[in-house]
Amino acid sequence: MPDYTSRDTLPETLFDIIVVGSGVVGCAIARRFTLEGAKVMVIEKAVDILDGASKANSAILHTGFDAPPSGSQELECIVDGYREYMEIHARLNLPMLECGALVLAWNESEADRLADIQRHAHDNGVTRARIISAQKTRLKEPQLAQSVVAAVEIPGEYVIDPWSAPYAYLLQALENGASLARNCELFGGHFDGSEWTLDTSRGTLKGKQVINCAGLYGDRVNRQLIGESNFEIRPRKGQFVVFDKSARKLTRSILLPVPTEITKGIVVCPTMFGNLLVGPTAEEQLARDDAAVDSGQLRALIDKGCSILPALRQHAVTATYAGIRPATEHKDYQIKWYRERNYCCVGGIRSTGLSAALGIARFVHRQYAVAGNPHAALEHCHWPQVAGIADPGERDWQRPGNDGIVCHCELVTRREIRQALEGPVAPCSLAGLKRRTRVTMGRCQGFYCSAELSDLTDGCFQQPMSSSRK
Amino acid sequence: MKTQHCRVAIIGAGPSGLALASELAKSGIDVVVLEREGAAGGIPRHCGHSPYGMREFHRLMSGPAYAGRLTREAAQQGARIWLNTTVTEIGPGGKLLLSTTDGIQELQAARVVICTGNRETPRAARLVSGTRPMGIVTTGALQSMVYLKHRLPFKNPLIVGTELVSFSALLTCRHAGIKPVAMIDSNPRVTAIKAAAWLPRLLGIPLLLNAVLDQIRGGDRVESVAVSNTAGKLQNIECDGVIFSGNFVAEASLVRVSHLELDPRSGGPVVDQYGRCSDPAYFACGNLLHPVDTAGWCWAEGIRMSRLLLADLNAALPRSGRVLDIETASPGIRYFTPQRILLTEAPLFENHPGLQLRFAENRPGRISWRGDKGIISGRRIRAQRERRVLLPFPPRDQLSACASLALEFLPDVED
Numbered sequence: 001m002p003d004y005t006s007r008d009t010l011p012e013t014l015f016d017i018i019v020v021g022s023g024v025v026g027c028a029i030a031r032r033f034t035l036e037g038a039k040v041m042v043i044e045k046a047v048d049i050l051d052g053a054s055k056a057n058s059a060i061l062h063t064g065f066d067a068p069p070s071g072s073q074e075l076e077c078i079v080d081g082y083r084e085y086m087e088i089h090a091r092l093n094l095p096m097l098e099c100g101a102l103v104l105a106w107n108e109s110e111a112d113r114l115a116d117i118q119r120h121a122h123d124n125g126v127t128r129a130r131i132i133s134a135q136k137t138r139l140k141e142p143q144l145a146q147s148v149v150a151a152v153e154i155p156g157e158y159v160i161d162p163w164s165a166p167y168a169y170l171l172q173a174l175e176n177g178a179s180l181a182r183n184c185e186l187f188g189g190h191f192d193g194s195e196w197t198l199d200t201s202r203g204t205l206k207g208k209q210v211i212n213c214a215g216l217y218g219d220r221v222n223r224q225l226i227g228e229s230n231f232e233i234r235p236r237k238g239q240f241v242v243f244d245k246s247a248r249k250l251t252r253s254i255l256l257p258v259p260t261e262i263t264k265g266i267v268v269c270p271t272m273f274g275n276l277l278v279g280p281t282a283e284e285q286l287a288r289d290d291a292a293v294d295s296g297q298l299r300a301l302i303d304k305g306c307s308i309l310p311a312l313r314q315h316a317v318t319a320t321y322a323g324i325r326p327a328t329e330h331k332d333y334q335i336k337w338y339r340e341r342n343y344c345c346v347g348g349i350r351s352t353g354l355s356a357a358l359g360i361a362r363f364v365h366r367q368y369a370v371a372g373n374p375h376a377a378l379e380h381c382h383w384p385q386v387a388g389i390a391d392p393g394e395r396d397w398q399r400p401g402n403d404g405i406v407c408h409c410e411l412v413t414r415r416e417i418r419q420a421l422e423g424p425v426a427p428c429s430l431a432g433l434k435r436r437t438r439v440t441m442g443r444c445q446g447f448y449c450s451a452e453l454s455d456l457t458d459g460c461f462q463q464p465m466s467s468s469r470k
Numbered sequence: 471m472k473t474q475h476c477r478v479a480i481i482g483a484g485p486s487g488l489a490l491a492s493e494l495a496k497s498g499i500d501v502v503v504l505e506r507e508g509a510a511g512g513i514p515r516h517c518g519h520s521p522y523g524m525r526e527f528h529r530l531m532s533g534p535a536y537a538g539r540l541t542r543e544a545a546q547q548g549a550r551i552w553l554n555t556t557v558t559e560i561g562p563g564g565k566l567l568l569s570t571t572d573g574i575q576e577l578q579a580a581r582v583v584i585c586t587g588n589r590e591t592p593r594a595a596r597l598v599s600g601t602r603p604m605g606i607v608t609t610g611a612l613q614s615m616v617y618l619k620h621r622l623p624f625k626n627p628l629i630v631g632t633e634l635v636s637f638s639a640l641l642t643c644r645h646a647g648i649k650p651v652a653m654i655d656s657n658p659r660v661t662a663i664k665a666a667a668w669l670p671r672l673l674g675i676p677l678l679l680n681a682v683l684d685q686i687r688g689g690d691r692v693e694s695v696a697v698s699n700t701a702g703k704l705q706n707i708e709c710d711g712v713i714f715s716g717n718f719v720a721e722a723s724l725v726r727v728s729h730l731e732l733d734p735r736s737g738g739p740v741v742d743q744y745g746r747c748s749d750p751a752y753f754a755c756g757n758l759l760h761p762v763d764t765a766g767w768c769w770a771e772g773i774r775m776s777r778l779l780l781a782d783l784n785a786a787l788p789r790s791g792r793v794l795d796i797e798t799a800s801p802g803i804r805y806f807t808p809q810r811i812l813l814t815e816a817p818l819f820e821n822h823p824g825l826q827l828r829f830a831e832n833r834p835g836r837i838s839w840r841g842d843k844g845i846i847s848g849r850r851i852r853a854q855r856e857r858r859v860l861l862p863f864p865p866r867d868q869l870s871a872c873a874s875l876a877l878e879f880l881p882d883v884e885d
Contacts, residue, residue: 242594246726292685295599302597314734316719319594321602397556400573404554408506409723411558411569430604443723445592448507450607451516451614454621463604463690466621469646 002179003425010181010203015041018198018207020186020221023054024357025349026213027170030178032361037375040178041207043200045185047462048432049425050166053215056323058267058277060254061085061158062355065121065129073333075124078352080359091383092168095272095390101157101254102137104148110258111149118152128155143250143309157254161272161390162354163435168386171424175382189225191341209342216288216326218347230336231328231347235288238280239322241301244443247276247315255308266304272390273438275318278305291322318443325350337367387416389438407449409442421460428462472575476502478779479566479579481557484512485765486756487585488540489772495547497780503549506556511537512587514765516614519641525766560728564751581779584754586724588761591717600686605711609639612713616646624711628695629653630683632660633716633856637669644673651709654681654697661856686712718762735805742812743819744778750789759807760826763858774821788814794869800879804828813870824860829853835881839864841872
């Protein structure tokens, strides 16, 4: 498989498409263009894929009920992305958990806004959305605080695995001929009227078209390559608290607040790994790489979660993390082709990227092939099956020959870890191994397994977990 | 799915589980110890230095030697120890779901004793601010890296905590040639015995009390920490790692998602004075019930539990009687075990060391048993954080006269 991460030199081939960035959007675009017959190269400056905005989100597959109204790029891509995920998830072995969502009103003024939320959902094509009474809401979710006034019920909202999905998209691209180079930072580029020559930390690359999927660095890549940007990235940090698996039983639904002008607010939702998630905060900041957590904000999140589900107070915190969303000054996505420069920018994909990625890829390709697809779409393509690491499916610890469990909290086996380390797209960091296997993500955060793990991963990571004692 | 059977299944091959297994096997009971790691012994296995074995073998032993001896004795007595075997579910009536290297299996036991011990609270659950670089570990992780794998996660870490285990972390660092930059605690006094404070001084490591870890900084690896004192003054300390030591919690993951009643204070299962859980097929023993105590204490509990289990297997341990749940409204009491007393015909507290308590802070005061008709008995104590306090149970006739039973801690009034 053409993974140039650990090879010395990049290929001299002229690619049809060079995708800058391997977040969820870059992975989905690489897949779509590969399946449509283009020769694709994906470059990523980090040591691993999904290392920017895509590494931390709430893992929800949205229906688009609250997306900007009809006519927006965002709604179109969410609806399309949702539909395609439904079509392909089983073939790629991607899990889904149908939860449905409840938009909860906690006072009369919030309740007054539910009719608008319902109407907006209907306008966006989510026709099953309906207002339900306090009594019905509590019947559905008995652990909710008494003070709930009413809710809008949104069937069809799912929880998915935020990492195996984009990984599967990229894997399918690679298995069908695409190439990947990690540790490959873009320095600049030149377009000569028919071809791009990109200057990277790993050497030069040639391509006919460049698609900027650089997420948090989208505006910078724009300026590097075309000297202008139609948006500015305004990083928005979101902190999350993950509760222990014992808390999972407190809700079956995704619990949403009535949104404000500024934010969609704090969500309480189940995860694919059997935990309960509370977050995100919405904090504007300048730094694009500062994903520090703050104890005050984390405590506020816990209090917020407990005000929605009072029984949550009895449950332990498993993990805390923060992600940064690439918001811009615009409300809608900023997807734009610069045809005369063979360049496309896919920017401002803030919080709905996971839901919309497959739709975004179709949207971008449709515009690319507006005068007809210049390539011959693949007639027979490979459908790789990613390893199932979500709880609803069968896990490796249930199968013979798993070679024993290493991570006891998340039940990750030695065989799973070995297989992940052997690739394809082998992780070169502990964070990458976590995303592929769940290892050390559980309640002990490595108390039991980090010694064994540092031994197993010896020589695999750019930043090793430990060094050998001389 | 394959189903196997045994008389007694013990979950966890640490000091309490192995002591219990030895004694039961000695009495001819068919006993299986389920251990998820590749070796038996529990936490002492990777604690290369502390004094172990005094109570049990009347000699000074290292953790690994002690763990080896307990394991050998249990095996010699005929206990079967299944390694690499994880219990993934505990079901009513002693039915266990196991993950083994051959896939899943069922084990049906007449009695199950949960001896899953405890672990330290990691960074995330402490809600510490900052980035999440490499080099942040608990003492347990550090010790298993150093002693089992001969690996070093850092060279100059900060140690957070001053419990007994924090000084154990210090000794591990010394053994491995790691030089900690400082040891900090948010409390005004060292949590472990006072004399332990000499150890960092002896090793030239600053001991900072009233010091709170405010922030961890660093990209790929830890680069520094911000520590503040009670006046809020910040101090930046350069380091390449952080050891979060102590703040032990029950490793009760199995119990939390099971049918067994959970005690929110201790984090372990609710037990009666016999160590029996809310499902009479289940018992619990060791640090799962009282995080954290010494290996020797847990070992002794395992020995005591064996007598109770033998009686129970011979139908000599009554299951019925009036239940007295022990309540408390005193915020100073962090937890206590057992949480209930079963008023049976049999001896109630034979060989029982008494009610075990832990307190939230260092304060002298009076701890009392209160029945519905008033105070029954009590005594003055000097409550200290992370220090075991034992309180004798009231006599049977007084308990029988109670409709309800509560614990009361009245701290001395400060001048």
